[in-house]
Amino acid sequence: MTPVRAAGGVVWRPGGDAAEVCLIHRARYDDWTLPKGKLEPGEHPLAAAVREVGEETDLRGIPQVRLKTVSYTMRDGLPKTVEYWSMRGFSDAGTAVAGEVDSVCWLPTTAAARRLTYDHDVRVLAEFATLPPVTAVLTVVRHAQAGKRGTWSGPDEARPLDASGVAQARAVAPLQALTAPRRLLSASPRRCIQTLDPLAALMDLPIEIDSSFDEPVPGQDPDENALAAAARLAELAAGGVPVAVCSQGKVLPDALARLAGAEDPEPYTTPKGGAWLLAFNGDRLVAADPLWKAEPRER
Numbered sequence: 123m124t125p126v127r128a129a130g131g132v133v134w135r136p137g138g139d140a141a142e143v144c145l146i147h148r149a150r151y152d153d154w155t156l157p158k159g160k161l162e163p164g165e166h167p168l169a170a171a172v173r174e175v176g177e178e179t180d181l182r183g184i185p186q187v188r189l190k191t192v193s194y195t196m197r198d199g200l201p202k203t204v205e206y207w208s209m210r211g212f213s214d215a216g217t218a219v220a221g222e223v224d225s226v227c228w229l230p231t232t233a234a235a236r237r238l239t240y241d242h243d244v245r246v247l248a249e250f251a252t253l254p255p256v257t258a259v260l261t262v263v264r265h266a267q268a269g270k271r272g273t274w275s276g277p278d279e280a281r282p283l284d285a286s287g288v289a290q291a292r293a294v295a296p297l298q299a300l301t302a303p304r305r306l307l308s309a310s311p312r313r314c315i316q317t318l319d320p321l322a323a324l325m326d327l328p329i330e331i332d333s334s335f336d337e338p339v340p341g342q343d344p345d346e347n348a349l350a351a352a353a354r355l356a357e358l359a360a361g362g363v364p365v366a367v368c369s370q371g372k373v374l375p376d377a378l379a380r381l382a383g384a385e386d387p388e389p390y391t392t393p394k395g396g397a398w399l400l401a402f403n404g405d406r407l408v409a410a411d412p413l414w415k416a417e418p419r420e421r
Contacts, residue, residue, distance in 0.1 A: 125193065125201040129171035130158025132250040133183050133211040135228065141255075143234045143247065144211055146178050147225035151197075153239035154227075156246060158204050167205045168399075168413065172300050175209060178223050183209030184364075185300055186256045186401045188411040189249050192242040206246050207411075208253065254403040258359040261298040261413070262367045263397040264374055266290035268313040283316045290395030295320035297413050298397060303327070303366040307358070309335040314368040317395070321366055335369035348376030355381060359402035374398075381407040 133144040145154050159174035161167060168185055175183040189206040196202050229237060231251045235244050266287035274281045283291060298321050306322055306329045308314045318329050334354035338347040351373050358365045369377070371394070375387035378398065382390075390410070392398070399411040 123201055125203045126196070127161045127167070128158050128202060128204040129161060129167040129174065129206070130156050130204055131171050131175045131183050131185070131207050131209040132156060132189060132247060133175055133179060133181055133209045134250070135211050137228075137230055140230050142228040142230055143250070144179055144181065145227050145229065145234055145237060146223045147227070148222050149224040150222050151239075154237045155239060156206070156243050157223075158206070166297060166413075168207060168297060168300060171205065171207050172209070175211075179211070179226055181211040181213055183211055184259065184302055185209050185399065186259050187250075187253055187409040188399070190246050192246060194240075194242055204242075208250050208256070210256070254406075254408055256401045256408055257404055258362050258364065258402045259301045260355060260359055260365050260367060260400045260402070261301055261303065261397055262355070262369060262374065262378075262400060263294055263298065263317060264371055264392040264394055265309070265311065265314040265317045265368055266294075266395040268394075279311050281311070281313055283313050287313065287317070287395065291317045292320045294395055294397050294413070295324055298366045299324045301364050301366070301399070303364045305358075305363060305365045306330065306367075307332040307335070307365060308368045309333070309337075309370055309373075311336070311370070314370065317368045318366065332367075335367060335373060337370045337372040344372070344376070348373060348380060351377035352380040355400070356402075356405040356407075359400070359407075360405040378410060382410060 134141040146157050147154050157175045157178040161170040172183050185207040187208045191205045193203045238244050268281050268287050269284045306318050306327050308318050308329050322329050338344045374392045375390040378390035379387040397413040401408040
């Protein structure tokens with residue numbers, strides 16, 4: 123039986139000595155749980171998680187770290203999977219918008235774990251509690267489809283997105299916009315700039331050219347190139363401002379592996395139009411979530 127797919131968030135805000143998290147109460151079930159809800163047809167789970175948090179808590183949640191995916195059987199006997207992200211909550215939770223939610227509360231994580239009705243929610247919250255504080259979130263996208271290099275007669279720097287690439291750029295932009303970026307940085311090629319165009323329109327921001335994210339040129343050491351890109355991402359994260367970046371396929375795997383302290387760049391291979399959600403504590407990478415994968419990850 124195909125599981126019902128849902129998504130939600132552990133929404134937090136700074137408390138006195140520690141973070142407080144947001145719980146909802148549903149009168150229909152008389153339970154305390156984490157905000158979550160079903161995916162709409164064709165909806166990316168991250169978009170669904172942010173939407174459901176907004177509907178159930180009246181909060182704007184900025185996604186940070188992907189948490190557990192949990193599976194359980196609902197009261198009607200149907201299987202269900204729920205994907206979760208930690209989110210920084212903005213504005214004050216008041217009367218929730220969703221009709222089934224009648225109360226919202228903020229509690230420190232230990233007290234919240236005692237209040238929660240379901241063990242699977244407690245496990246998600248326990249994972250959140252192990253995370254270091256997230257001080258910045260970046261999104262990084264590889265430029266979208268731009269045809270084949272051999273069929274373009276002009277300079278490669280000027281090669282534009284093709285129709286598929288334009289569609290990819292339009293599809294990934296709303297996901298990047300969920301992090302509320304305040305700067306947009308692109309590698310030099312035209313196809314990279316065009317990949318950020320839909321996001322620039324959504325956020326009403328200019329696109330800044332940053333050659334730190336360009337592929338190595340002939341004679342340039344690829345390792346030094348990757349090191350420079352990784353250092354630039356860490357520098358941007360240390361500034362504490364959300365940033366969206368577009369780079370290239372010969373840069374991202376090695377740069378992300380360096381940030382993660384990994385020897386093998388293969389897990390960071392990024393398809394054209396694919397994106398990553400990167401969470402940082404200062405200049406240290408906390409987590410990297412591949413946004414092009416919409417399938418649940420069981421852990």
